[in-house]
Amino acid sequence: MFEMNGEYIVKTSKRGTEYIETEAGEPVAKRCTKCNALKELQNNQCIISGIGECSSLSTRKNQLSIEHFIPVDWGIAGHTYENCYFMYLPLNKNKRDTNPFEWIKTQPEAYQERFHAVFVPMLVERNNMTIKEFTAYVYECEPQAKDQDEEAGA
Numbered sequence: 001m002f003e004m005n006g007e008y009i010v011k012t013s014k015r016g017t018e019y020i021e022t023e024a025g026e027p028v029a030k031r032c033t034k035c036n037a038l039k040e041l042q043n044n045q046c047i048i049s050g051i052g053e054c055s056s057l058s059t060r061k062n063q064l065s066i067e068h069f070i071p072v073d074w075g076i077a078g079h080t081y082e083n084c085y086f087m088y089l090p091l092n093k094n095k096r097d098t099n100p101f102e103w104i105k106t107q108p109e110a111y112q113e114r115f116h117a118v119f120v121p122m123l124v125e126r127n128n129m130t131i132k133e134f135t136a137y138v139y140e141c142e143p144q145a146k147d148q149d150e151e152a153g154a
Contacts, residue, residue: 009013029086067092067095070083082127085119
């Protein structure tokens with residue numbers, strides 16, 4: 001099951017391969033025929049592992065959703081390739097609109113290791129930042145989101 005936000009469309013090729021593309025028609029991922037995981041078309045690696053292996057935080061690869069690293073509710077980042085990746089749906093629902101660097105501290109150690117070894121470096125590369133710059137950027141976005149909430153309520 002995929003959580004679509006209007007920016008991504010799931011399609012099936014004539015051969016029966018499921019893939020995901022943007023509304024502009026740009027393919028971004030396809031389903032692996034070996035493990036049923038989603039693979040980035042850019043480098044043909046499993047998105048859920050980021051290291052070309054058919055492994056995940058969960059074996060339920062059919063329950064992936066599009067995760068926004070910087071929550072959309074913060075009003076800072078959006079439905080962009082630089083901000084999105086695939087995550088096991090129950091984990092995504094658990095994260096909600098929290099700071100991902102704070103949320104991951106509440107998760108099992110294996111999840112924390114994969115988060116810091118795979119997901120953060122992947123997003124750092126997509127955003128052309130260092131890990132330090134990206135981490136600081138995420139924390140800078142959070143107070144802005146809280147400030148916007150306070151202004152809206154005032």
